Amino acid sequence: MKKIYKALNIISNNSHLFKCPVCGSKMSILDSPTLACDNKHSFDLARQGYINMLLKSNKTKYDRDMLKSRSIIAKSGFFDPMLQEICDLIVKKAGFENTQAKFILDAGCGGGSHLSRILTTLKAESDISLQGVGIDISKGGISIAARDYEGIIWCVADLANLPFNDKQFNVVLNILSPASYTEFSRILKDSGILIKVVPGKDYLIQLRNIFYDRTDKKSYSNEQVIHLFTQNFNMIEHKMCSYNVALNEISLRHLLNMTPLTWNVEKEKLEKAIEMGIREVTADFHIIIGKKF
Ligand SMILES: C[S@@+](CC[C@H](N)C(=O)[O-])C[C@H]1O[C@@H](n2cnc3c(N)ncnc32)[C@H](O)[C@@H]1O
Incomplete structure (x- = not known):
C-alpha cells in the first residue's frame, strides 16, 4: 500500500485527536486524502x-x-x-495500568x-497499544520522519x-526543542506526564571550548529553562544523564552540522575543529518530568 494511504488509515482511525487549527472544530477524513473540519478548513496529506x-x-x-x-x-x-532513560521513566511514571490505547x-x-x-x-516491553504522533514546524524534518518511520502520525x-x-x-515529549506549556497542559490528559529534555552544562563542551573560548557562551546553564518548567508544571522527577560518545571524522562532520551551537561559527573555525580530530564528545542532559497542576 502507498505511504499516503497507510497514513490516511492511521489518521482516520485516530481522527478524534485532531481539532482544526483555524477554528477549533472537529475534523474528519474526506474521500480525497484530506483532513477537513465542519467549517471546511482542509489539510491535504502529502504523498x-x-x-x-x-x-x-x-x-x-x-532545515x-x-x-x-x-x-x-x-x-x-x-x-x-x-532515550533508554526516558523509556524507563515512562514505564515508572506514566501509570499505564489499564489496557486502553495510549497516545504519545x-x-x-x-x-x-x-x-x-x-x-x-x-x-517490546509491554503489550499495551501505543499510538505515536510527531509534530514539528520544519517540513524538512517531518518529511524525513515520514520517509523513515511508518505507523506514526x-x-x-x-x-x-x-x-x-x-x-x-x-505523554508529551519535548526533547531539546522549544516548549509551549499552555498547549502541553491543554492537550495532556489529567493523569498525563510531560517529559522535557534540556542540555546540561557539559553538553558538547568540547565544541563549546573550541568555538566560544573567552566568550560568555563558553559556559552554559539551563537554570532559567528549568525554573520556567516548574512554574508551569509540577515537577515530579529531575534526572541527569551524562556519558561520552566516540566519533570518527564523518560523525564529527554530521555533529557539527546538526547542532545550533555552530550556527554563528565561521567556516574556517569549523574546518579547524575537523582538523583537530575531536574523537570524543560529552552528552549531558537534564530529563525533567512534570504533571499538570
Ligand atoms: C534542536 S532540534 C531537536 C529536534 C529533535 N527533538 C532532536 O532532539 O533531534 C529543535 C526542533 O524544534 C523544532 N521547532 C522549533 N520551533 C518549533 C515550533 N514553534 N513548533 C514546532 N517545532 C518547532 C525545530 O524545527 C527542530 O526540529
Whole structure:
C-alpha cells in the first residue's frame, strides 16, 4: 500500500485527536486524502505520508540538511542512553495500568528518530497499544520522519498552536526543542506526564571550548529553562544523564552540522575543529518530568 494511504488509515482511525487549527472544530477524513473540519478548513496529506497543518509557511534554520545530519547522528546511537532513560521513566511514571490505547506526542520531533526508538522499546516491553504522533514546524524534518518511520502520525505544525483536542495525550515529549506549556497542559490528559529534555552544562563542551573560548557562551546553564518548567508544571522527577560518545571524522562532520551551537561559527573555525580530530564528545542532559497542576 502507498505511504499516503497507510497514513490516511492511521489518521482516520485516530481522527478524534485532531481539532482544526483555524477554528477549533472537529475534523474528519474526506474521500480525497484530506483532513477537513465542519467549517471546511482542509489539510491535504502529502504523498510521503504526513499531514501539513501549519497555517502559514515559515522559514526555519532547522532545515532538511540539518535535521538529516541529526537523524544520522541519532541512528548512530548518540542519544540512546538518554532515550533508554526516558523509556524507563515512562514505564515508572506514566501509570499505564489499564489496557486502553495510549497516545504519545513528540512536540518538536525533528526527523522523528527519538519517537520511533521510544515506541519500539516500549512496545517490546509491554503489550499495551501505543499510538505515536510527531509534530514539528520544519517540513524538512517531518518529511524525513515520514520517509523513515511508518505507523506514526507525522504532522507539520506549530507547537504553540497544536491541532489537537484537549486531554488527548498520556505523554508529551519535548526533547531539546522549544516548549509551549499552555498547549502541553491543554492537550495532556489529567493523569498525563510531560517529559522535557534540556542540555546540561557539559553538553558538547568540547565544541563549546573550541568555538566560544573567552566568550560568555563558553559556559552554559539551563537554570532559567528549568525554573520556567516548574512554574508551569509540577515537577515530579529531575534526572541527569551524562556519558561520552566516540566519533570518527564523518560523525564529527554530521555533529557539527546538526547542532545550533555552530550556527554563528565561521567556516574556517569549523574546518579547524575537523582538523583537530575531536574523537570524543560529552552528552549531558537534564530529563525533567512534570504533571499538570
Ligand atoms: C534542536 S532540534 C531537536 C529536534 C529533535 N527533538 C532532536 O532532539 O533531534 C529543535 C526542533 O524544534 C523544532 N521547532 C522549533 N520551533 C518549533 C515550533 N514553534 N513548533 C514546532 N517545532 C518547532 C525545530 O524545527 C527542530 O526540529
